[in-house]
Amino acid sequence: MAGTKEIYSSDEAERSTAVPYYTPRQPVPAGTFLPKSANDYIPRIFQPIAIGSLEIQNRIGVSPMCTYSADDNLEATPFHLIHYGAIVSRGPGITIVESTAVSHDGALSPHDLGIWTDEQAQKLKSIVDYAHSQDQKIALQINHGGRKASGQPLFLHLEQIADESVGGWPSKVVGPSSVQYRKYGNYLTPRELTKSEIKSIVQDFGDAAKRAVEISGFDAIEIHGAHGYLINQFYSPISNKRTDEYGGSFENRIRFLTEIIDNVKSKIPESIPVFLRISAVENSPNPEAWTIEQSQQLADVATQHGISMIDISSGGNDSQQVSRSELNSKDTKLPVHVPLARAIKQHVGNKIVVATVGGLHEDPVLVKDLLEQGVFDLALIGRGFMRNPGLVWEFADKLGVRTNQARQFEWGFYPMKEQIVNLMARAANFEQN
Template sequence: MSSTYETPNAQVPYYLPLQPEVLGKAIEPQPDNKPIPKLFQPLSIKNVTFPNRIGVSPMCQYLAGSVSKDGKAENTFLATPYHFVHYGGFTTRGAGLTIVEAAAVSAEGALSQKDLGIFNDEQAKKLKEIVDYAHGNQAKIGIQIGHGGRKANGQPIFIHLEQTIDKSIGGWGDKIVAPSAIEFRPKGNYPVPNELSKEEIKRIIKDFGLAAKRAIEISGFDFIEIHGAHGYLITEFYSAISNKRKDEYGGSFENRIRFLIEIIKEVKFQIGDKIPIFLRISAVDNDDTTNDAWTIEDSIKLAHIVAQEGIDLLDISSGGNSHNQSRRGTKSFVHHEYAKAIKKSVGDKLIIACVGAINDANKANQAIEDGDFDIALIGKGFLQNPGLAWTWADQLGVRVHQSLQYDWGFHPKISQIVELIERSKQ
């Protein structure tokens, strides 16, 4: 009799067990017949069903690229075996969804020389190796795509939080762009960016669409997330702090969100209506020193508009666009109230994901049970523990399906040994 262990896994060109169940899915019925907490109930968006509501938040690793034959680093923006191991750890252990770190839609839009890119087919093909492994585990995986705007061309954050790369070592400071020629921090390390022309704006919009198309058609990702947060190019357009344009892309609220709306339309045009599209935004600028700051009221208004434009999930974060932003300190669930306010307004028009120091399984489940948001996205928790979804299941007393190669050590088939012992006594 053939078992799943012996069945070839068509997703990958090497041996990998064909998992009999979706990893991270709650076993039904539960061994004790208890109801399944909503955190571990599945959620469907279009053609994709996530087995639980615990997601890996996109987190830049700044480790992409190649090494030349003479041993020098090359800025190819290609995924490496590091990324395969990094994301494989999450998709082997039952995360409900994994969002791959921000991939640049163009070389000049990369946050650093070591960012992932998805502006050519070779980059997309390397990412496919990660996707195929995830799908071999029946896991769901998407990718965040973005443009750094005036915060592009930076050093990896683990080297310096706010320092650009010199042109002598491959930097492209003269090509940094933004809605307006306003630097991030006066007398800071980021240079004054070049104000985008309308022709350049149209090209970048196209870049987003083509990046999404590669991600779906070449890499095979299950969904796309547009990065519209943290002071990168999209944020720079919708926040009046950084957008002082006098044309149709600046001034009024409607004009400042135009760039984002046109990106959404282009992405949807390139990948169609069947693929889920996520959008991450900064719900507020966290800057009380100016009336130009983006507010929660702005985000609520935007949420209704992007829902009509085809966004399926709104991912709620904050800040990153003002050097005067207030510090959030060590508070947990830092964006909970923003996510709750938006969810209360939009209801079922949008799935709402919340990120930001979500570090307690019971609190996360209660927030979802209460309808404050729909998905918990966790960053540092997964870095510390790739099996966080499994850990949270244990904390909530939920049995979930795990991989064959891991689960046997926790739930050995004792009955098989008992049978052999009894047989030996005969």
């Protein structure tokens, strides 16, 4: 007797409602650990972590990396949606969008992203909406370049001012003091900010955060206080020579930062975590240089002011700093910022999440071990994701574990085994009958 073919009603993948076009809703976020059995151990690198009230599915995040691709209004373009969309689809715990200027004069280049207008915030919304359609978390880094503003994109020059002919604003470059980054270098000597201008920039940070949350929909905000930009310039004695309440003592030099944190926190919901990136040391021979001990103090203050995560980097504020290659050569076993992150983590314990960045894409096993040891809590990677948007997937493969991936991509690698078995059994049954 011939077999009778069964007719099944068509299945339909549930669609995400976060975007106006079709994309399937993800059952779980890509990058979530997929156990082989109920008792399967989850490596710490793939364990969820809470940053304030925000929970992410693993401990591999995307570090902000400038792409210098905004249009003439410093607004996001389809490039940014394509760039960040490719990454968020493949499962990082959190993606931090690149340095975004809180005011025109604070942009690092004429093609940085900006968020001092509602229109700029609206253009960023398409990126956020896509991330949310994939059940992924996304943050925005907000920044003011200070004496490093109005530079050229780094793919043109590593240190070159952008003049008016290319959309720059060299006459408007400011800093805490009139101290040039490099004597006889290509960055200009900044004009010293007045107190009223300082207060205005503090408000700019808060307003930028408000737009990022209310208009764009970002899940978190990162304040950029590292790499020689304006906040870093204020807290470092190398660049801050003021004699008023914003200069001199440690408390005075961090005042600009704490006022920014407070202003940002006051303008967004309590549920939105705020991160802080710092240069934990300046890698400088200057005896006035900022130290790891001061960073430990700053971490305490940041915690008291409601920062949920401190992001550890270094350098960028002193042209005499030791190069990263020289720093790496001192300890070839560890990426450059790991000892700094360890010092901060040992100091703050579990009061605040400690993240770090720099060379972590090169050795997944080492990163896994460092996280297992509690050296830091979150690995942030920039260059690795620029080269490979599927870096989380690659880490999982190299560590011999499996993570859930987006439906659009996973099917080609992990066919539904049960369906294949059933199809084979049904075909065999038809042949027998």
